[in-house]
Amino acid sequence: MSGRARIVARPMPAFEYRYELRRGDEVIATGHVSREQPLEVGERIVIGGRPGIVRTIEPLLGERELRLVAQLWREDDDA
Numbered sequence: 438m439s440g441r442a443r444i445v446a447r448p449m450p451a452f453e454y455r456y457e458l459r460r461g462d463e464v465i466a467t468g469h470v471s472r473e474q475p476l477e478v479g480e481r482i483v484i485g486g487r488p489g490i491v492r493t494i495e496p497l498l499g500e501r502e503l504r505l506v507a508q509l510w511r512e513d514d515d516a
Contacts, residue, residue, distance in 0.1 A: 452476070454505035455497065458484050465509070469502070482507055 452475045458466040466485060476482065480491045489507035497504050 453502045454494075455500070455502045456484060456505040456507060458487065458489060458507050458509065459492075460509045470505070476505065 452472045454470050454472070454476065456466075456468055456470055457464050466487075468484070470484065476491050476494060478491050478494060482489055482491055484507060488510045490510065491505065492508050493504070493506040495504045
C-alpha cells in the first residue's frame, strides 16, 4: 500500500428522524432513525421491534433531523 487513505462510497440515508414512540399521551421511547425513503403520516413503522403508525413529522429548528411521532398499534398496547 502507498499509505493513502482509501475512500469507499456508501449511500447515506437521505432522511434522518428524531423519534418519540408513544402509548396514548405517554412517551415510552425516544431515539434516532434513518431511512433512504421519506416516511409519511399514516405509514406503519417498526421501531425497536414495536409496531406503530406515524402520526406527526415536523422540522426541528436548526437541526438536520425531523421530529417523528409514532403511536403504538392497539394490539401492542397490552404487551
